[in-house]
Amino acid sequence: MTGISGPVSRPDVDACLARASDDFGHIVTSRPLSVHTPRSTAEIQDVLAHATARRLPVSARGGGYALYGQGQVDGGCVVDMGALNEVRCLPDEGLLVAGAGALWSDVVRVALAEGLTPPVLPDHLGGSVGGVLVTGGFGGASHRHGVVADQVRELDVVTGAGEAVTCSRERHRDLFHAVLAGLGQCALIVRATLRLVPAPTLVRRYRLYHQDPATYFADQRRLARDDRFSHVSGQARPAVGGTWEYVVEAVAPHAGRLPPDDALLIGGLAHDHDIEEIEDLGYAEYLRRPDRDERLLRVTGEWTRPHPWLTLLLPEEAAASFVPAVLADPAQHGLRTCGAVQLRPLDGAALRAPLLRRPRGERLCLLSLMRTAPPGDPDGVRRLVAANRAVHERAREVGGVLYPASAVPMAPEDWRAHFGHAYEGLARAKAQYDPYGILTRGYALWR
Ligand SMILES: Cc1cc2nc3c(=O)[nH]c(=O)nc-3n(C[C@H](O)[C@H](O)[C@H](O)COP(=O)(O)OP(=O)(O)OC[C@H]3O[C@@H](n4cnc5c(N)ncnc54)[C@H](O)[C@@H]3O)c2cc1C
Structure with a gap:
């Protein structure tokens, strides 16, 4: 914290500025002028008054898990919400x-x-x-x-x-x-x-393996259409011979006394029934499932390397051919050794926030290419970011839409296309509520 909110020692200031000049993506870095840690609405208003008077850009910072500088602000004020x-x-x-x-x-x-x-x-x-x-x-x-x-x-x-x-x-x-x-x-x-x-107190988790993407996507579609599972997600994992296997992860809540009927829930699905995994977990333990992966990635050092991640929303009917084609692309080869591929069925009708852009139609699929780049290779990172841009363009051709928590360079005209018919409304709201255009420039939404 500097300036406005009171005196602090120099090392603290340097540590705050260093933290605010980077994010989880470790691709974009910046030099903020100041970091503020408000404790009330009034203190946030003070920061904005200070910045407006000097026409300084302002960005909030929460967990710092942005991937491409979206929360950073060169030469401006970071509002650390911690x-x-x-x-x-x-x-x-x-x-x-x-x-x-x-x-x-x-x-x-x-x-x-x-x-x-x-x-x-x-x-x-x-x-x-x-x-x-x-x-x-x-x-x-x-x-x-x-x-x-x-x-x-x-x-x-x-x-x-x-x-x-x-x-x-x-x-x-x-x-x-x-x-x-x-x-x-x-x-x-x-x-x-x-x-x-x-x-729920307990959940039963099913991991269902598919060698063939077509059967995977057919099962994913079925599970998204009915309410038999409370949680459904999926992954593509590298398999032998340069291929990929696809895993549905589906979860049903239960109270212990009356466990779910496995035959009813997964009996009719097309996965490999010989290697299905079924496990009961406490709900809290289920929610904390990524913690183990995080601990492991911290040990291997991958957690602190550059993360040129890309997340897209695809029309379901395009996903079954788009996903295997992207995974077979030599530019995505590194995903086999350093990263993860996440899939998720979505119901377009359940998505209500007007500014959350999505493909047309009700049946959608989220695809996340969560790539970790090797350390000390900025040219390699640039190539991976360029590959993200190419995949994003291919996705747009089949009706896909970017999820903005991604490492993709976007120009104002790309954002205009991204927001489509919602763009004019957002531009009007921007002019009304942020008339000096000082907020969250890290997305590069406007000229
Ligand atoms: C390991 C990992 C796992 C993830 N998993 C998921 C997932 O399961 N589902 C999913 O949808 N996304 C996921 N994401 C994406 C992540 O949720 C987004 O990047 C999110 O914006 C990060 O929040 P943060 O608080 O860490 O943000 P920061 O990096 O602190 O900020 C992100 C953006 O939000 C803005 N912002 C922060 N706080 C405020 C505020 N109070 N008011 C206004 N603007 C604000 C910042 O200015 C910046 O533009 C994941 C990302 C990572 C790195």
Whole structure:
């Protein structure tokens, strides 16, 4: 923290500035002028007044898991939301109020203590409430309940003009819809009120292996269409002979006394029935499943290397041929040894946040190419980012759409195409709520 919010020692200032000049992607770096750690709405307003008077750009920082500098700000002010991390559960109302800087792991801890859970959670719980809500937030339950942003009842925000506003579907609806999945363009989120549902105590997890992409996508389609599983996701994993195998991961809640009927749930699916994996887990343990991978990647060093990740939403009918073609592309070869490929069935009708762009139609598939680059090879990273851009263009040809939490260079005209008919509305909201254009320039949305 520097300047506005009081004196701090030089090493602390340097550490804050260094942290704010990088992100999980480790591809884009910048030199912010100052880092502020507000403890209240009024202190955020102070930062915005300070920045507006000097026409300095401003970006919020939550968990720092952006992939391509989206939360960075060269020569401007970083608003570190970390101190705005209070989480309060209102069990009787089925709601939870979280500071924008709270992490999803804090949200889960507080909600589970009351036997409740958000209906949709991102897989990785290390991101902040604000950071995930401005991108959307996909999780294992998205095929039924849409994105995390669709679960928000109310937001307290500070607009780019410095005004504190409480907005919801009923109050200041245009601002509410401009903030959720709105890439931080119109306001900084201070606090969010989220819907909760009863949490299961136990879940049964099925891992179902498919050698043939066509049968995998057919099963994924079936599972997304009915409600037999609460969570459905998938992966492509490298197999022998340069091929890939496809794994459905599906989860059914249960209370222990009455376990799910396996034959009913998976009997009619087309996976290899000889190697299916079935396991009962506590719900909390299930939610923490990525922690083990994170620990491992920290040990191998991959967690701190560059991450040129790409996430796309595809029309389901295109995914069955698009995904194997991308995985066979020599430019994606490194995914076999250093990275992961995630798939997720989605229901377009469940996705409600207007600024979350999606392909036409109801049956959609999310594809994440989560590539880790070798260390000390900036040219290699540039090549991987260029490969992301090429895959994004191929996806657009089949009706695919970018999920903006990706490492892809995008020019203002690309964003105009990305937002399509929603672009004019976003541009109007930007002019109204951030009239000096100081917020969240890391996306390069405007000229
Ligand atoms: C390991 C990993 C796993 C992931 N898993 C998932 C997943 O399962 N599902 C999914 O949908 N995404 C996932 N993502 C993407 C991730 O959720 C997004 O990148 C998200 O924006 C990160 O949130 P953060 O708090 O870490 O953001 P930061 O890097 O701190 O910020 C990201 C963006 O949000 C803005 N922002 C942050 N806080 C606020 C605020 N309070 N108000 C306004 N703008 C704000 C920043 O300015 C920046 O533009 C994953 C990313 C990683 C690296």
